[in-house]
Each structure stands twice: as C-alpha cells, then as structure tokens.
Amino acid sequence: MRRRTFFQVATALATFGITGCTAPEGVPADRLARLARGINMSHWFAQAPFSRATLQSRHAADEFRTLRRVGLSHVRLPLDPYVLFSERNPARLDPDRLPLLDAALDMILRADLAVIVELHPEDRFVDRLATDDTFVAAVTQFWRALAKHLSARDPGMIFLEALNEAHFDDPPRWEAVLRRLLAAMREGAPRHT
Template sequence: MKEERFTRLTQGINLSHWFAQAPLTHKNFQTRVTAQDIQRIKKMGFRHVRLPIDPNVLFNEKQPEKLNQENLEYLDRALDTILAEKLGVIVDLHPQARFKQRLYRDVNFVNNVAKFWKSLAQHLSTRDPELVFLEVLNEPDVKDPKVWYKIQPQLLAAMRSGAPFHTLIASSNLRVGRNWDNIAALQLLSPVKDPNVVYNFHFYTPRPFVSQGATWGWNMLRYFHNVPYPSNPKLVAAILPQIKNETARKRLREYGKQRWNAQKLEELISSAAAWAKEHQVRLTCNEFGVYRRVAPPDDRNTWIRDVRSLLEKYNIGWSMWDYNHGFGVMKRVNGQSVPDLGTLQALFA
C-alpha cells in the first residue's frame, strides 16, 4: 500500500449511533449526522471517518447476496456526503453480540456472511479506493481467539473478491481467554497473504480511567468517579472517600499502585508496533477514547494526547471514539453541541 493511502487512515473520528448502536430507522439515517457535521469534521482537521454499520441495515440471512435496497440508498447518500468533503471513510461491519456469537458457532452463518460481504464489497468497489476502506468486523469477542482467526480469512477473501483494489481492515480478537487484552490477542494473529490488508486493534486502557462512570460492561465502573490520570497512590487516595463500594475502592487502590502514565501506555502500544514490524504489515487503532460523563476533563485530554502521540510515534493509524456521543470530541454547552477545544488540541497539537 502506498504511503498516501495509509496516511488517510490517520487522524480519524468515529460516527457512532448513525447506522449502528441506535434505532435502525430512516429518520435516524437522515438526521443523526448531517452535511454540516461532515463539513465541521473536515474543518476540525480529521482525514477520515469510521462509519459503523449494523449488518441488520442491509443483511437478509435468507438471501445474503441481496442487499436491502431501501436502506442501501441511505448508506449511499451518507457516503456521498462524506466523500464530497474528500474525507476517507472506513465502512465498518458493526454487529450486535448475538450476530457475532452466531458467527463463531455456525458454519452456515459464516458462509452467508461471506456472501453478504462479497455483495457489499462489490457495491462499494465503484468508490475511490484511495478514500474508501472496508473493515471486516468490529471487536470480535470469543474466549479463544483462534476461533475468530479461522473465520476471518474466509470473510476477507469474500471481500477481496468483491473489491479487488480496496484496502481491507482485519480485526484482532478483543481478548485472550478471560482477559480483555486486544493487543495480546493481536499478537496471536497470523496475517493473511494479501498485501493490501491493514490490521486493527482498539485501545481502552486502563479501564478504571477510560470507562469510569459507565453503566455497561464491568459492574464496578459505575462506582468510579473523578478517577485521575496519570495515577499514583496519593492521587487515588484523594477520591476514595467519594467511592461507596468497598470492592470498587480496592480496585482503585490497585489502579493507583500501578502508576499509569505515558510510559506505561507506551509499553503496550510499542508491543503492538513490534508485532506489525515482525510481520511487515500496517497497523491501525480505530477506536480509543475516554467516557466523558465523570472523567476529569484535563486528565481525559492528557490521556487522549498521550495515546494519540504514541500511535503517531509508532506509525499506527488512528480513529478516536467518537464524534458526538458519550466519548465525543463534541460536548454539550447550554443545550448545544460544540467542539471541545481541549480535546481537539489533544488530538492535533
């Protein structure tokens, strides 16, 4: 892949809750993200967007080769709007958990998804391959990564059959065994024999900081508020009186002792870069971010700056999660969504 095309996969932002993670209605497709939003994203300095798409928008299991034409029109309009601003776009297959679990245990379902991806790739193949990228699956999540790594080559081959010249994005499993460690899972992946594939991981580490206040996932997160970054025992001790759950306090003490900082983050990100160098492949991190609700704003921006700087140091592409939702580069001020200048500075300064 030429350097110019890979450069397009740097400095990106995710367009969440548009064609995935939200009601899959024509109204949402039309109104969630507007042409003005895309123009604003361009002016902010982003080079590409990542567009999550729930397969249910287009996929009919009984006729996997036939895309839902009515919804496809809305997707095409969205792509037209994005490409009109000369932004790159990652078309990301972003299913719910049930879809992924079927994929891991049902060979016939894998075959149908491969047929679907071939048709979708064929449809997208008329778009400029310098601007449009195809991502096989968001966050594969199976206890044994080898299960996903046996499935992925079949889906990539189907995508390549439909779009011979477009760059494909392969996904590392989200965890290894019971441990949520996307980078460790990446290191178990053997690249396919296709030089036009980029490999992807997500980065939400350390969880007590980046996901504090979340009401999903690990149940301790809802108790975490005002968790600092960088961490040390003294800084964490200052917030412990606010934490009402003893197990949560114990976990936060551990977080303080671990002394999370840029150097500790670099140990992880550099190990991903070492894997890419060993296999002579390109690497991207198309999700990273900090949940806004209760995170200290300055600390949030410090973490974003540290991660973004490290990704760039190791020549890893990036897309922050997300544009205008819980992790957003936008924030609410007097009922209006406005750019968070501190977050933009963390991303671009």
Template sequence: MTASDAEARGAGQAQHASGVPAARWQRLTRGINLSHWFAQARRYDQAHLRSYITAADLDLIRAMGFAHVRFTLNPALLLDRAAPERLVAEALAEVDRALDLILARELAVIVDLHPEDDFKHWLGDSAEAASIFARFWRALAAHLAARDPEWLVLEVLNEPVIADGARWAAIQRAALQAMREGAPDHTLIASGHRWSSLPELLELEPVTDRNVVYNFHCYDPHIFTHQSATWSMSFLPHLRHLPYPSSPEAIAALLPRIDDPRAREAARVYGEERWNATRMRDWLAQAAAWAARHGVRLTCNEFGVYRVGALPEHRLAWLRDVRSILEELDIGWTMWDYAGGFSVVLDQDGRRVPDVATLAALGLSWS
C-alpha cells in the same frame, strides 16, 4: 535502547513492506468514529438516518482537521440471511447517500461492520453463519468497489467477541478473501478476536494479502477509560474521578469514598499500577513491535475516555498521551467518538460545537 524499543521504532520503516499505498495510509492517521448513526441506534428509520449526522456535522469534522471517519454500520440493516448476496435495497440507498455526503467533503471513510453482540454470537456458532457472513461481505464489497479505493476502506468486523482466537482467525480469513473478490483494489482492515484489544492483536497471524491494515482498540487501563460506565464491568458505575496518571498517593483520598468493595479494590490496584505516559508507551510499543515483525501497517481505530465519570483534565491527559504515542510509533488512529459519550464535540443550545480542549489533546486546533 532495548531490543523491543528498537523494533518498535523501526516499525515505520518495516511497515513500508506492506502493500498499502502511502497516500491511502496517510488518510488513516487521524480520524473520528461516527457512532450511533448506522449502528448502536435505537431506531434506523429514515428520519434518524438523515438527521443524526448531517452535512453540517461532516463539514465540522473536516474543519476540525480529521482526515477520515469510521462509518459504523450494523449489517442487520442490509443482510437477508436467507439470501446474503441480495442486499436490502432501501437500507443500501441510505448507506450510499451517507457515503456520498462523507466523500464529497474529502474525508476518507472506513466502512466498519458494527453489529450488536447477538449477531457476533450467531457468527461464531456455526460454519453456516460464517459462510453467510462471507457471502454477504462479497456482495457488499462488490457494491462498494465502485467507489475510489484511495478514499474508502473496508473493515471486517468490530470487536468480534468470539473467544476462540483460532476460530475467529478462520472466519476472518474467509471474510477477507470474499471481500477481496468483491473489491480487488481496496484496502481492508483486520482485527484480533474478542474485543480487538492489544493482547488479541499480538496473537493474530497476518494473512498473505499485503493490502491489509491491522487494527486494535485501546481503552487501557479500562478502569480509567470506562469509569462510571453502565455497560461494562459491574463495579464501574461506582467509580468516578479516578486520576490519570495513577499512583497510590493520587488514589488514596478517593478510596474511602468508594462504596462498593470490588470497585474500591480495583481502584487501589489501579493506583499501584502507576499508569502514566511511560507505561502507556511501553504498552503500545508491543503493538508497534508486532507490526514491525510482520511488515504491516497498524491502526488503533478506537480509543477514548467516557466523559461521565472522568475529570476533564485527567481525560485530556490520557488522550494526549495515547494520541502522541500512537503518532510516535507510526500507528494510525481514530478516536471514539464524534458525538456520543466519549465525544469530540459539545452540545451548545442544541448545536454541536467543537470541544477545543479535546481537539488540542488530539494535536488539532480550532479558531
């Protein structure tokens, strides 16, 4: 066993030095993201907010075996930049209604600020914006503090985009302090800069507050998890049916059919990199080793494979490997997502029904 393996395997023991209560932590070990509801939606009127995710959806999520949901919330719904301490009342009432529905089903909930990129660019542009953000979080945390801290967790910001790690760390520290002032007993979640990926986590210095969980996202290798995606790297729409695990032999037959030179070269490299369970474990073990060194709890609250371009059996193999490795390394997880492009449910005659194969890959069952 190498030193890094020993460190990673000791993560579970070292993490008990954190101030996150054990029962609270257990509720963060298997979850699902509620995307496109209070964030990433085309509209946020009451009709959408009361129909996209319903009590029946939340009952289904509980029945499928998830312990928590990540409630993605666009702060633009609640924030008046001229008066950040005053939360927009109409939207706040809808947020409260949604949280009531979730918590009534004994699902823990991560309240995750999940804005569009223009908000993140604004946040990174000035000290004034960072101050407004902290003041807003203090007010929102104080409002949410009335809810049981055993069941509700607060996450600073999804994928901050900000490229300067030191700048993001300063903004996050101020926000965490404001959140703690508003919610003295609740667990908080912090992440690295840019896209909150594993390399950014490894650059992050934990704060002194021990009731903080640290988070990263895993879409590695990106070329596989986002094949056919239209919102990421420009060549990805030219890729589909990439295999997992990867090897030069597995990719060879696909290369002549890829019409874009950049996409073809990226696929060739992906094959040579030989992504498989062993490589995924080595990759994720770096995160567990970081958590062990710092004595903190760690979660991966986004991971998944875009359904459009991936062959089902390869998508399921990746999900199974990543989920099982996260559990082995004592890293909590929240799959992306419930009913979007990476979903754990299928549409059957207008009804959402469990994708039994995806549940099995997540170590969950349905009967």
C-alpha cells in the same frame, strides 16, 4: 443539541490531534495518510435502533465539512449488518436501505473525508459467527456483495473493516472465519484496503 455537542467534541479532539495508525506492508502511503486523523460516527448506522428518519437526518453535510476543516481526514462508519443483511438472501443488499448508506457515504466523501466502513453487529451476531458455519457462509456472501457495491468508489477513500471487536473464545475459529470474510471482501473489492 446532541449533534452540536458531538461536533464540538470532534473539533476539540482534532485540534489536539488523533493519530495512531501503523503502516501495513503494501498499503500506499497516500491511503495511510487518510487514516491519520479520524473519528468514529457511532449511533448512526449501528448501535442505535434502526429508523429511516434517523438515518436520513442524523448528520448534515456542513458538519462533515467542519470535521475536515479542523483537520480530520477520515471517519469510521460502524454499520450494523442487519441494516442491509438478510439471512434468506445474504448476497442481496436491502434495496430500500442501501440508498441511505450511499447518501451518507456521498455526503462524507464530498467533504473530502475518507470512510472506514466496518461491520458493527450486536453480540448475538458475533456469537453466531463463533458457532454456526451456515451463518458464517451467509455473512461471507453478504461481505462479498457489500464489498462489490463499495468497490465502485475510490479505493483511496473507502476502507473496509471486517468486524468490530470479534470476541471469539476460540482464536483458531476466529482466524478461520476472518480468513473467509477477508477473502470475500477482497473478491468483492480487489483494489480496496
């Protein structure tokens, strides 16, 4: 029932229109067009307790085809970094869980929907970024590895978002952290937006 309700709401939203992206300089128009109408895929790879069964069964391919059929052009896929990230080896994406993300991306892309992959951690993760330079270095390595992994996919269909709702009390600190994350993302996926 929950899945059915989600897609009924998504269909209604798509019917009435979801827009709101402005054109950043240098981003190809066809990529921006992919971001015109979309929906957030909450409680799949973030914002919910991790379970292999949940990750495998949360959504079905026909649901994404329906989203595309009603006019959506992308989904935003929040990703709790701890699904793939280990501080002990931050440049290594969890090999047992990575195929689950890849399968989800494949399913979405087969429906001709672009995907914004965005880190969506819990508050304690963001709090550590705001205060711990060693942790920032680890997350930077993680983003580089994740971006490199995602770089094998079409840059017109996969978009990267550094961090959801970074609530740093120190804006210069956030700017410095963001510059490091973006540089690592760019290094890992130089053709992607």
